[in-house]
Amino acid sequence: MYSSPLHLHYYVPYNQDPNLASTSFQTDYYSTQDPRQLGGFQPPTGPPPGHHDHEAGPPTAPPPSAVPQQTYQAGQFAVDPGSMIRCLHRYTYVWLRGFEQFWFYPTFIGRHSVSGYRWTGHRWVNFGISLRQIQSFTCV
Known part of the structure; x- marks a missing residue:
């Protein structure tokens, strides 16, 4: 008989394979390595630059009692996200x-x-809300 070029492969879990039992694959690989071996890569320890804390919560006080005057922009189909940046973390009155x-x-x-x-x-x-639903806004 001729030997077959096909070999049977069996799945053996890492913890039962004597050849792999002592490797570092079972632990966190990156935590056991010297950072210099990874090109100086260090995992981030805080939020990325420009990140705003979404978990800060709502304001602690109610909004102003006076409703501001609406400034209507004719012919505008959607609010530009860049125009609303100045209103981030500020009381903003919105007209839909x-x-x-x-x-x-x-x-x-x-x-x-x-x-x-x-x-x-x-x-x-x-x-x-979608920016397309906002007709106009103003922040105080």
């Missing part, structure tokens, strides 16, 4: 396309949405 309006406290601004806390009239609640 469906005539709804409310106080908002933005804590995160993405490319297509904004999230933070909305004032219900009694308390702040988590809230997020």
Whole structure:
């Protein structure tokens, strides 16, 4: 008989394979290595630069009692995220396309949405919305 070029392979767990039982694959590989061997790479210890703390929570006080004057931008299809950056972590009054309006406290601004806390009239609640739904806004 001729020997077959196909070999049978069996799965043997690491903890039962005597050839692999003493390797460092069973522990955290990167924590046992000298950082110089990894090109000086060190895992980050804090948030990335420019990161805003989403867990800071809502404001501790209610928004102002006076509603600001609406500034309407004609012909605008969506709010630009860059224009809303100045309102981050500030009381912001928002007018939606469906005539709804409310106080908002933005804590995160993405490319297509904004999230933070909305004032219900009694308390702040988590809230997020698409920038396309916002007709105009102003922060105080």
